[in-house]
Amino acid sequence: MGQLWDKLGDLSRSNMYPYHMPGHKRNAGCGMDTALFFDHDITEIDDFDNLHDARDIIMDCQNRANALYKAGETYFLVNGSTCGVLSAISAVTGDGDTILTARNCHKSLYHAAYLRNLKLEYLYPQRISGYDFCGAVKPEDIDAALKAGTSIKAVFITSPTYEGVYSDVRAIADIAHSYGAALIVDEAHGAHLGISDRISEGAIEGGADIVIHSLHKTLPSITQTALLHVNGTIVDRDRLKRFLRIYQTSSPSYLMMASIDDCITYMTANGNLWADSLMSYHDKIIDATRQLQHLEIPDDNIVNDPCKVVISCRNTSISGSQLYDLLRTRYALQPEMACETYVLMIITGMDTIEGIDRLIEAVEDIDRRLGFARDTRLKNDTLSTDTAPKAIKTLRDAWDSGFEEVILESAVGRIAGDFVNLYPPGIPIIVPGEEISQDIVSTIRDSLSKGLNVQGISETGKIRVIT
Known part of the structure; x- marks a missing residue:
């Protein structure tokens, strides 16, 4: 159990009466369906520190998170990875500056560009041959863009991608730093990276200057909880903290912060066991589906991240949306999302073997029912600047x-x-x-x-x- 959750429990059992916010007054017996959370939900009161000026228990919690990830400094985020992206980009740029980014980045990158009036230079990752999603950002493309670009302040990439593709962060960091540019990695889908020898290293170990993690995406933490890590000397940390204060709520949820702390405590103690479970589930799915006749689940040579299972229907008579609906309605399996030719599933070390077996059985059953239809919809080419939209205005x-x-x-x-x-x-x-x-x-x-x-x-x- 996390230290912050324990302290909240001590408060709820004490005779301290709350003449302060929130308005539910920790009255867990009021009869509301959501009241079970009230007795641990507080605001910044005595002995509970302040996220925006952490000096006591929240500082200790952030330090424990930093000990797990081994960054320079680590900050809790209760506004999700989005506020981390906004803060990171704002911290390393000024009004009108230019950043280099892959076109397939999350919309929060574009929101940061709007807020800071930034110019965007794009990289266009090559599609993976035979599949309808983008591959890694190539270090040589970063080098060429920085060499040709004028005063690029930062490089922003997503690794792993939504579909689980890793980029070579270590090589990209070396290149970015050789041009004096900061490297920001949106590792929202990779909070599990580096926590065990069984899982690949993450962007922190790879030398990125700022790394953003959505804990809730793959680790046991409630939705909207995230972390921001900073390394090295390129980033002005006081400036970064200023933007964290701007973009994060002034009333941070102690339930969320306690969830982050509990997640860190759990992963510190059980990270290897969690990783063993994840890898066994991942390997079982890949091994059990190698003989599919119509559907296809690419292995880790294509989908590098073991938390991502891509079910491709590119050579079948159904679309990704139809496959998505089948999995939900016939087999009671809720996918993460669907694209034209595939469905994305997320697995973690918190899944159950029963759940994994249900997925395998469903995929095998659908595969038996499907006919074969060679897909001609895919374009396995490069997203190029020749076909990219032309920017007329900022x-x-x-x-x-x-x-x-x-x-x-x-x-x-x-x-x-x-x-x-x-x-x-x-x-x-x-x-x-x-x-x-x-x-x-x-x-x-x-x-x-x-x-x-x-x-x-x-x-x-x-x-x-x-x-």
Whole structure:
């Protein structure tokens, strides 16, 4: 049990009466369904420290997290990894600066660019041959972009990706530092990396300057809990703390902070056991599905992260959305998300062997029922600057402009006034300020027709363009 949770329990058992926030007054017997959490839910009172100026128990909790991950400093995040991304980018850039980023990064990167009025130079990761998702960011592409770029302040990459692809962070860090640029790694899906010898090293060990972890994505912690780690001397830590104070709530949840602390305590004591369970589940799924006739689950040569199971239906008669619905409705298995030709499942060391067996049995059953249909939809090429949207205005100028909504076909040649994202994970098809081409309209139409979750298109099928 975590130290903070213990201390909250001591308070709930004491005779100290709360003449302070929150308004539920720790009255767990009020009859509300959610009241079981009330007796541990407090605000910053005496003896409980302050997240924004940690000097006591919260500082101790953050130090224990740092001892597990072995970074320079570690900070608790209760506004999710999003506030970590916003703080990290803000800390290493000034108004109008340029950062280098992979196009397939999370939308929080774009929000940071808007808030800081940044210019974005894009990398376009190559699609993995035969699959409909992007591969790693190549160090040589980073080097070429930094060599050609002008005064790039930071490099921002996502590793592992949503689908579980690792980039060579160590090589990328060396290259970025040779040009004087900071490396920020959105490792939201990799909080488990480096906690055991059985799992690959993470971006902290790889030399990144700032690393952001969503604990809740793969580790036993409640939703919205995250960590930010900082290394080295490139990042001004006082400046970083300032932006953490700006982007994090001034009323941080002690339930969330206690969950983070309890997660760290658990993983410190049980990390190897957790990793052993994860790897045994992962290996069992891969081994049991090698003989599938129609569906395919790529191994760790393609999907590097053992927490990610990609079920590809690229050579079948069904789409990813249809496979997703089958898994939910017929087998009561809730996937993480669906794309055109695959479904993504997340496993962790907290799964059960019964749950893993149910997944294997479901995949085998679906495979037996499927016919074969060679998929011709995939484009196993490189996302290139030749087909990328052209930026006409800065993100901030465009997003702050007036707009109107028009049907998609009328938007060709117009400038986007809002994001259009495929969600999850929130990767933009078009960014405010970019010219909408016929290819972009076709991509949006195709995604909608396949039942994918496209954010930024109205219920009437219209898109925002600037006026």
